Amino acid sequence: MTPNYYIVLSALLFTIGAVGVLVRRNAIVLFMCVELMLNATNLALVTFARVHGNLDGQVMAFFVMVVAAAEVVVGLAIIVTIFRSRRSASVDEASLLKY
Amino acid sequence: MTGLATVMLSVIDTGEQITFWICGSLALIGALGMVLSRKAVHSALWIAMTMINLACLYMAQGALFLGMVQIIVYTGAVMMLFLFVLMLVGVDSSDSVVETIRGQRLAAGLAGLAFALMLIAVISRVTLGDVGTQGADAVYGGNLQGLAALIFGKYLLAFEVTSALLITAAIGAMILAHRERIEPKKEQKDLSKERFLSGEHPGSLPPPGVYARHNAVDTPALLPDGTLAENSVPASLRARGAIRTVDRALGDEVQQLAAGDGSLEGEDLR
Numbered sequence: 001m002t003p004n005y006y007i008v009l010s011a012l013l014f015t016i017g018a019v020g021v022l023v024r025r026n027a028i029v030l031f032m033c034v035e036l037m038l039n040a041t042n043l044a045l046v047t048f049a050r051v052h053g054n055l056d057g058q059v060m061a062f063f064v065m066v067v068a069a070a071e072v073v074v075g076l077a078i079i080v081t082i083f084r085s086r087r088s089a090s091v092d093e094a095s096l097l098k099y
Numbered sequence: 100m101t102g103l104a105t106v107m108l109s110v111i112d113t114g115e116q117i118t119f120w121i122c123g124s125l126a127l128i129g130a131l132g133m134v135l136s137r138k139a140v141h142s143a144l145w146i147a148m149t150m151i152n153l154a155c156l157y158m159a160q161g162a163l164f165l166g167m168v169q170i171i172v173y174t175g176a177v178m179m180l181f182l183f184v185l186m187l188v189g190v191d192s193s194d195s196v197v198e199t200i201r202g203q204r205l206a207a208g209l210a211g212l213a214f215a216l217m218l219i220a221v222i223s224r225v226t227l228g229d230v231g232t233q234g235a236d237a238v239y240g241g242n243l244q245g246l247a248a249l250i251f252g253k254y255l256l257a258f259e260v261t262s263a264l265l266i267t268a269a270i271g272a273m274i275l276a277h278r279e280r281i282e283p284k285k286e287q288k289d290l291s292k293e294r295f296l297s298g299e300h301p302g303s304l305p306p307p308g309v310y311a312r313h314n315a316v317d318t319p320a321l322l323p324d325g326t327l328a329e330n331s332v333p334a335s336l337r338a339r340g341a342i343r344t345v346d347r348a349l350g351d352e353v354q355q356l357a358a359g360d361g362s363l364e365g366e367d368l369r
Binding site for chain 1: 149
């Protein structure tokens with residue numbers, strides 16, 4: 001089985017995540033879409049590790065996971081803070097700089 | 100011998116294909132479900148499904164350690180963190196279907212389609228080799244050992260920087276979620292003063308009613324004049340309308356009961 005299938009799947013997942021970021025407005029769901037994109041990238045990294053026959057790609061995927069965990073912690077804390085001050089998790093509501 | 104090896108390889112290949120088509124399609128369904136479901140909790144459950152299936156795909160490609168980390172860290176920790184925050188923010192916060200910018204969804208969908216087509220066109224033009232990580236695993240005696248040798252050897256600096264990043268993230272989250280107290284904490288004396296000054300009934304609320312068949316919190320107590328004491332039932336139950344009605348026993352039924360006739364039926368409470 002050629003690794004191309006995995007890369008195509010990874011591309012599709014990444015696209016779905018990107019469209020989700022564009023379409024959805026709940027900040028938490030936006031965050032999930034970003035996580036999906038990171039996961040799709042991880043799948044591509046794991047596949048490339050297999051293509052090249054060394055483990056560096058897997059180490060990269062591991063680091064992506066660590067950074068994603070840190071990002072989720074800070075991002076969710078920001079969402080909670082925003083929700084506390086304006087009682088909404090919708091990204092459309094946070095438009096204080098607009099007017 | 101080589102014939103046997105070829106047969107074994109083809110069996111492994113078929114197994115991997117079956118895994119790919121099942122887990123891959125489930126991962127895609129989960130991703131689509133996440134984007135399309137309106138409630139954030141449903142989105143979280145869909146993406147958890149996607150992540151578990153991706154873990155299976157990692158393992159199918161020989162990344163056993165990453166597959167386990169994916170399940171433990173992503174579906175275990177990160178998604179649970181998401182669900183915690185969802186519960187803090189409110190589960191019923193579903194997206195509105197009204198578009199803020201007209202035609203934005205259509206444009207986003209078209210852009211996504213074009214992006215996917217472009218990526219797939221590029222990928223289909225290359226032929227990727229399939230070396231496999233078995234050789235790299237065998238150098239140190241296994242996938243986990245090989246990864247450990249890389250992380251604590253070649254990528255040691257990056258790994259150490261990662262620990263700094265994690266500590267920074269933890270402190271950042273604590274600072275963001277911490278709320279400074281801007282007024283002095285109310286003591287018991289202040290609370291009691293407040294309660295009497297507000298003019299409402301200062302004592303505790305009446306407890307729920309206790310009857311022969313029911314004494315749960317959803318059975319209201321009766322006032323001396325026979326009406327229901329509304330505030331004897333918790334406000335959340337009152338808001339939901341989940342209050343048990345109190346039926347009156349009729350005179351002859353009471354006499355029947357007093358005569359020891361156990362054939363009485365009905366939902367009377369007293």
